[in-house]
Amino acid sequence: MKGTANKNSGTLGLIVLFNLLGFVLLALRSLPINFQALRLGLFISVIYIAVYILMKAFFKNCNFNIMFMIFTLTSISFITLYRLNADTAIKQVQWFLIGILVFFITIIFIQYIAEKLNNYFYILAALSIIILFSPLVVGVTRNGARNWIEFGSYTFQPSELVKILFIFTSASLLKDKKSIKELFPLMAFALICMGILMMENDFGMMIIYFAIFIIMLYIGTSNIAYILGGLAAAASGGCLAYLYVSHIKVRIEAWLNPWADATGKGYQIVQSLIAIGSGGWFGSGVGLGSPYVIPAAKTDFIFAAIAEEFGVLMALAVIIMYLLIVYESMKIALEANSAFYSLLSAGSASAIGLQAFIIIGGVIKLIPLTGVTLPFVSYGGSSMLANFMIVGIVQGVASQIVYQESVAKERYGESY
């Protein structure tokens, strides 16, 4: 880390250049030059630099590679959103600012407080279930899923935030329990969570919770039987859902052959595939494509909009960025000092990786489509906050590693 520290700023420069180029293009699109776009582009660049300086000063043990990947992803997101709708992009930048604040708070929380919380499995579990259940009582239905809560003009999605509590809860029990009998409360907890998500018709989140649970179970116990059992349960659950839940059947049929009903059930996937195809390797150029025809282009299908205007090469780069985030987080999990921190970081890494895989896979017709957000790229406040918390957890664990090493060195000298 020490050797590369002074070269980091070069990467930041490239990111700022990328961001400015995008917003300059957007400003020149129509004849009276759009100064709002220029100002927004400059403002975002200043935030990136400010966050970088802040982290260098106060959180220097954090992993900067993950930060740069997040900056790049959000920059692509802001450019695409501004091209689609200026107001949406400005709102997203506001959420980004709040997200950064949440991110720093999470790092501090993980570094100094989290370990004291790791014995309250039942309290954490009860809290998760209550929050997850709340949309069924006071929530509103959107796109067929009853998973939103309204606060005045703001809406938020509890399942995004409970995902983090879910990782915490699982880690708090898995850190020192190994046998199937001891793990029973955790399995019951995971089943209840997935049951609630099923009642809310939020199948994308259900898959993510399930996969996080199986991955953490495997990391915590090193027992391959859980993975095999999990896969068997998922396969049988999938078959049952296909047979008995009508709209899952529709989704799978739309995935197998979207062209059969291209104006109806397959409409979203067909539009997304046409958009990606029309962009080609290098894209149609910012402002020259027609991303408006893609349904939900700001949220679930933003990947198709990026692929259309920036090209498939950029889309591949986006996938590589998620891979790098997951890789670095898993590396941090391997280096972490205690099982609890290790599980936290591994669970967070799988949350981001899985969510990106599920929505990108759905958009490019690799797997059946389930509506979840693309981390850091899709428009949405709860998603932005949740993902910043997740990355904050990973960075908190990273800082903890170096912090504990320095304590040990102080106490026992260099020979430790």
Place this chain on the structure above:
Amino acid sequence: MRADLYEITSLSSRYIFILLIYLILYRTIKSIRMEYAWAEAGAAKISVEPSYGIISVAECLDGVSTLWAGMEFPIRKWTTIGRSSDNYIIIDREDVSKQHAVIYVDETGDIYIKDLKSKNGTWLNGKRIKRPKKVRSGDCISIGPVTFMVKIPSNPKIGR
């Protein structure tokens, strides 16, 4: 800007976008590789640190998540044992003190065990120790739920 002029600008700048993004990725991956090289250099440094013998877990009662019977650790110049996670050997049980005991090597190469004023004590061959005691090959050290067996090579140069 005129529509055709904008088209030319946008079409040419898409190559710059791709170039920039892959430069960012290249630099990030390079930085990850360099960290890896640093970590490897660090690991090499640790492995050349002399080992004075082996301490193995002979018996381990249930409920210790960090240890199991048969585990072996090299004896370092300072081998710390305790509950808190900054120890060399961690025993994650309430009846073990945070900094419980330390096995250390003095200037002459003899190995000693010292109790760090632990609450429930450190036991060498069934006797609770008060002062630092010399450890010989085959000795048993009991701390809380765990019993360790010490193996020290008779020729002290071996294993160093």
